[in-house]
Amino acid sequence: MKKLIAGNWKMNGSLTANEALLLALGQGLERVPAGSLHCDVAVCVPAPYLAQVQALKASQPALSGIELGAQDVSAHDAGAYTGEVSAAMLKDLGCRYVIVGHSERRQYHFETDALVAEKAGAVLASGMTPIVCIGETLIEREAGHTEEVIKRQLAAVISANGHRISEIVLAYEPVWAIGTGRSASPPQAQAVHAVLRAGLEAVTDLFARVKILYGGSMNAANAASLLAQPDIDGGLIGGASLKAHDFLTIIAAAQV
Ligand code: PEP
Numbered sequence: 001m002k003k004l005i006a007g008n009w010k011m012n013g014s015l016t017a018n019e020a021l022l023l024a025l026g027q028g029l030e031r032v033p034a035g036s037l038h039c040d041v042a043v044c045v046p047a048p049y050l051a052q053v054q055a056l057k058a059s060q061p062a063l064s065g066i067e068l069g070a071q072d073v074s075a076h077d078a079g080a081y082t083g084e085v086s087a088a089m090l091k092d093l094g095c096r097y098v099i100v101g102h103s104e105r106r107q108y109h110f111e112t113d114a115l116v117a118e119k120a121g122a123v124l125a126s127g128m129t130p131i132v133c134i135g136e137t138l139i140e141r142e143a144g145h146t147e148e149v150i151k152r153q154l155a156a157v158i159s160a161n162g163h164r165i166s167e168i169v170l171a172y173e174p175v176w177a178i179g180t181g182r183s184a185s186p187p188q189a190q191a192v193h194a195v196l197r198a199g200l201e202a203v204t205d206l207f208a209r210v211k212i213l214y215g216g217s218m219n220a221a222n223a224a225s226l227l228a229q230p231d232i233d234g235g236l237i238g239g240a241s242l243k244a245h246d247f248l249t250i251i252a253a254a255q256v
Pocket of ligand 1 (some may be wrong): 008171218237238
């Protein structure tokens with residue numbers, strides 16, 4: 001299956017910096033001969049910049065291969081929810097992907113498994129693909145609870161979304177690896193991805209087509225070995241997605 005390399009810009013950027021980053025990415029992608037980009041690429045940008053990136057994509061052919069994504073969404077359709085952004089609005093702005101359940105949302109905004117599952121449903125209902133993040137904390141890993149935690153997080157998404165589970169992208173992001181410079185080792189990540197694949201196999205015949213991304217300090221140096229694992233179908237990349245050269249190197253590592 002085609003891998004997916006998705007950048008999560010988090011709360012970074014400015015009109016000027018975004019344009020410079022995207023133009024540098026576009027120049028890098030232009031060097032890839034037409035038709036030979038063998039992975040999907042997306043950037044998940046802060047909501048206020050979605051329109052800017054949409055406009056840049058429309059005016060710069062070199063950016064046509066980069067899909068647009070958002071970092072969060074409301075579980076509600078519309079109405080009196082001040083500050084929230086609906087799935088329909090994101091779709092209107094050209095989003096193809098929406099990250100839901102990022103550990104920073106779970107940790108700082110107290111998002112529960114049930115809310116994350118509901119958000120994934122809202123994204124699917126609007127015709128976009130949710131990138132559903134799951135992963136254990138360091139305390140949970142050290143207590144030997146990794147499998148239990150990720151199975152619980154996945155079960156909530158399955159129970160709320162039924163057969164549509166085959167349309168999501170999953171991202172395994174061990175919380176202790178995010179933004180720490182300490183990535184999971186390729187065998188550590190593969191072991192969890194295999195558990196997730198088995199969990200999907202138990203509920204859908206289409207389990208093999210669900211992309212399971214790894215995220216957590218993936219960078220230009222470690223991407224190739226992580227992406228070579230059989231159940232790692234791409235990466236969700238934070239810090240390294242803000243540096244064009246590093247992000248392009250990760251994209252190049254996903255070409256096989
Ligand atoms: C992320 O924010 O999803 C992430 C994986 O961050 P980083 O790559 O910086 O660890």
